[in-house]
Amino acid sequence: MVCSRRLFLLGTATTLSGAALAACSALGEKPEPEHIATFDASEIPVGEAVSFGNFFVAQPREGLYKAYSSECTHQGGTVDTFENGKGRCREHNSTFDLETGEVTWGPAREPLKPASLENRGTTLYLNP
Numbered sequence: 001m002v003c004s005r006r007l008f009l010l011g012t013a014t015t016l017s018g019a020a021l022a023a024c025s026a027l028g029e030k031p032e033p034e035h036i037a038t039f040d041a042s043e044i045p046v047g048e049a050v051s052f053g054n055f056f057v058a059q060p061r062e063g064l065y066k067a068y069s070s071e072c073t074h075q076g077g078t079v080d081t082f083e084n085g086k087g088r089c090r091e092h093n094s095t096f097d098l099e100t101g102e103v104t105w106g107p108a109r110e111p112l113k114p115a116s117l118e119n120r121g122t123t124l125y126l127n128p
Helices: 005-027
Strands: 037-040 048-052 055-061 062-069 078-083 084-087 095-097 103-105 118-119 124-125
Touching: 037 048, 048 078, 055 078, 055 124, 062 118
Parallel strands: none
Antiparallel strands: 037 124, 048 055, 055 062, 078 084, 084 095, 095 103, 118 124
16 A cells, blocks of 8 residues: 555654643643542541441541541441440441451451541541
8 A cells, every 4th residue: 555645744743743642641730539538537536436438537546547448357247336446347246446457356357448548637538
């Protein structure tokens, strides 16, 4: 197949234009990730947690905030009872340390899966 000079130049210009546009878009600022939820840190009591969907945000000790999946690692129940620095799954009563996510009692053998939490002063951002 014979390619005319005109078709060659048109193809080259199109390719270079696309590459230039792709390079320019990579230089722009990346959008900030969407947060699943935001919390006022003062609303989370020390030693307890607040549930949101499939996650919870805890304050195991003064000024320390942690986030975890609320899915129990035993059989997928929900960790939704919080007191004295522990979270409990009501299905089989496995309990987890709110600071480490480690199992402290019960049939569960694996720790809770941590979630991403960003602390910006008095506002906490639970990220996907």
